[in-house]
Structures are given as structure tokens and as C-alpha cells.
Amino acid sequence: MNARKPNKILSVKDQIADQIRSDIISGDLAPNTKLNEKEMADRFGVSRGPIRDVILQLSKEGLLISKNNCGASVNSILEPKVQRLMIKLRRDIEVYAIEQLKDKLTDAEFSELDTLLSELQTALDKEDYTQVTKSDIAFHKYLINKAGGDELVNLWYPYVMRMRLNYKRITSSTECVAEHKLILDALRDSDLSKASKAIKSNIK
Template sequence: MAAAKPTKILSVKDQIADQLRSDIIAGDLAPNTKLNEQELAKRFGLSRGPIRDVILQLTKEGLLISKNNCGASVNSVLEPKLQKLMINLRRNIEVYAIENFKNNPLTEDDVTQLETILDELQGAFDREDFTEVTKVDISFHNYLIYKAGGEDLVNIWYPYVMRMRLNYKRITTSSECVEEHRGILQALREGDITRAVKAIKENIK
């Protein structure tokens, strides 16, 4: 019998940040929506101090933008030229990460963890929970980025992926999205870095 997957314990602030992330990804908090600290504190039953910490965290991630004397608001949608630039920057970071696996290949445990993430991705598609699809998709790439370059590389990469969101308009079926990711994983498992780089480039558009 396989060992049960450990439950990740999130702090209250992490739970709030995750909920607000979901609200933004789902469109419940639309671009340019101003956040009210007092209303958020009331919603989550906390003082304004932890709410400020969460707002700062999401600002660093690129989901929010803060201006002096104006508070924080949901970041605007990127114009097409900037979106294209952001995609290129993200792609370059992920190719760099993939190439690092030449000397530090994935372990069987890594492969198992990533396969579990892909099962979760398929499950989210099956439930038509596209907010969760986005978050699980990001977690797959985050795993690879962290494995390749640790927190330093994640901190460079993460604001790009959160700012640009993910483009599912080009995906025609859930199986297409999941298979793209399985192709990346299979190439890495076989140590075929050239094929893995090609697969990651095709996935990030």
C-alpha cells in the first residue's frame, strides 16, 4: 500500500493569500479592483496587520499593485506586447531550469511527486475547476523550477507566471494540456534534455 501523501499545514496568512489568489485567478476580483483592508479583515476575522502582510506578499508576486496613498489593487491585464515579452522571459527561465537537469536529474521520488500533480491537474479539469487547474499547473512548473535552482530561481520566476496568468485559450481539450506536461516529465525521466526543452517551449505560449 502506498504511503499517504502528507498534508501540508498552511498558516492563516498563507490560507488567506491562497484564497485571494484564487479570487484573482477566477476573476472574482477583477483587474484594477481596489482592496479594502478593513473589509478583508472583517471577511477573514483578523486584524488589519496580517491582511497587510498578505497584500505585501501578493504585491511581490505581481498579482497586486500598491501605490503610495492609494492602497492596493488587482494588477491590470498586460497589453499584448508586454504579455509576449513576459511569456518570453518565463520561457527563458524555464529552459534554463530544464537544462540544469543535465547534471542533476530527477529522482524517482521527484517523478512520483510530479505524476501526482498531473493526476490532480486531470482531476481539476474533470471537475471543470479552472481556478484549480491554473494553480495545479503552476505547482508543476514550480516544482521543476525549485528542483533546478532552489528559492533564488523560484523568486525570479514566480512573479512572471503569476502576472501573465496562464493562457488556456489555445488548449482545446484537457487531455492536450495534461499530455503536454506528461511529455515534459517523460523527457526528463529519460534524461532527454533536448526533448524536454522543446516540450517546455511548446507548453509556454
């Protein structure tokens, strides 16, 4: 059994951001919902300062939109043309990342990716679709990070999160995990063409 690295201890601000992110992904906070700083501060038992930091962070991710004198709200659903553009941009970034990873991943890193796929399978088995989304993103983020570090992640991440507001695609447990396994197997085989094709097929 492969030991995983201990979970990083999140700051209060990061915990709040993660919860709001989950609320948006799950649909508990629908597109265009206005957020009230005082209500959020009361909910999490903090001052407005951390809440403003969270709003800024999630705005950078594309999940929220903040306007002067209007406060913050959950971002709107993308128009189909813009959604297609974001899909193309995300695919381009991930194909680029795959190209950088040829023969670069270690056995330990492949083991980490296998564990992430197991977590995705577990979330699907539990029908916890918020966690499914998080596990899905975590798998891709791991690859992006290994390919280009924080710089590439910061370029890629807003596209992923913004697309999630439009995410209506439903796949079975078998299909979802199989799509990711194709990516991983192709990387193990150093087959860039197959890995790129698998990435493009997964991002829809």
C-alpha cells in the same frame, strides 16, 4: 501506491493569501479592482496587520499593485508586447531549469510529478479551472525548485502569476495533460532538446 508527503499546515496569513490568489485567478476579483483593507479584515476575521502582509506578498508576486495613498488593487492586464516579453522570460527560466535537471531527478521525484499531473487531470475532469491553474503552476514550480531552489523560484514566480491575469488560453483536458506529460517523459529519457521544446510549446 506512492505515499505523498503530508500537506504543509498553512498559517492564517498564507491561507488568506491563497484565497485572494484564487479569487484573482478565477476572475472573482477582476483586474483593477480596488481592495479595502477593512473589508478584507472583516471577511477573514483578522486585524489589518495580516491583511497588509498579504497585500505586500501578493504585490511581490505581481498580482496586486499597491501605491502610497491609493491603497491596493488587482493588477491590470498586460499589454500584448509586455505579455510576449514575460512569456519569453518565463520560457528562458524554465529551459534553464530543465538543463539543470538532466539525470538529476530521482524515482521518488518523478513519482511526485506523476501525482501532480494526476491532480491536474482531476481538476480538469471537475472543470475546476482555478484548481487547474494551481495544479499547472505547482507542476512547473516543482521543477523550478528542484533545479534552483527558492532563489530560482523567487525569480520565476512573479512572471507566472502576472501572466495569469492575461490567461485566456483554453485547452482540452487531453491536450493540457499531454503537454505536461511530454515534458516529464523527455526528462525521464534525459532528452534535453525534447524537454526544452515541450516546455516552450506549453508556455503560450
